[in-house]
Amino acid sequence: MRRTVKKLTLCALLTALALGLSYVERLIPMGLLIPLPGIKLGLANVVTLFALCFLGPGPAFAVLIARCFLGSLFAGSLSGLVFSLTGGLLAMVVMAAARKGGRLSVYGISVCGAAAHNAGQICAAMAVMKTPAAISYLPVLLVTAVFAGALTGAAAAGVFRAAQAAGFARTWSRETNGKQGGAT
Template identity: 40%
Template sequence: MKTRRAVILAFLVTAGILLQLLESFVPVVMLVPGYKIGLANIAGLFALYAYGTRDMVSVTVCRIFLAGLLTGTLFSVGFLLSISGAVLALSAMALARKSGLFSIYGVSVAGAAAHSVGQVLAVTAIYQQYFMQMFLPVLLALSIVSGLLIALVTERLLIRMRHVIGRTQPGRN
């Protein structure tokens, strides 16, 4: 791995951790418990479009583990929800990107929706309670908004950072 790429990926992990920590301080008054926009996912989506699937997975997994370590929540319920949502989201985003059928917006929405499904499945498995499944339709609707917002910000960053990542066209591998 080239030094420049390693530094950018480390920066993305750091930026993702900071966005995750900042978002945890913002109270979100919603009908759905625990809903967050997912600003930290900008880092993973950026890595996917700048460098590829492997780097997206690396950035996202490192971000989740390091944020859990820094906040003292490593292997807590919140951490388990985050990692379970991320596993499905990363899979969905990789498949959507590889298919070539979706823009960055579709890939981001697919990831956000899959993340919601993963978290609901994890809550159901951990607590053996099925009430959270009632929130899934609302979570999926909110995932569309979150996914579009994350994609918009990421697309703008890719355009502004194209000289740094060495791409002439943002989002092209």
């Protein structure tokens, strides 16, 4: 019972943090740095990465779904849900596979996730718009995904090092019966 409450509380905190980062991200004038429409850093992916690496795919999936639904609800645009959900789910699958591969660091996993996120959103756009025209934007998005993914990867690496130094993984693993804590 205690373990479940702890897990639920941590997932709720991570969801709130991801929503906050999504909001803060909108205040960053990306258009001044990269003069292209629709470019985002994807700061919320730091939280998804943390959940995936420290808590496992299940909780990470729950945090992602909650963040997508609540984000669309707060933004007042449920039409955006299909894009964030498709991109987010594809990114999650790719990042989980990249992590399981064991070769990539948090930087590489983040870049793969960013590229998958953009590819997923373009697929959703093609389905919603009922035309393949949106694919012409994918090369540009993939190039920006490398830089955005590396930046969020750097942020995630800092968080991971701090969490590891604080012994988060060991504490979490002990308190949740040794079943969690992918990163030590």
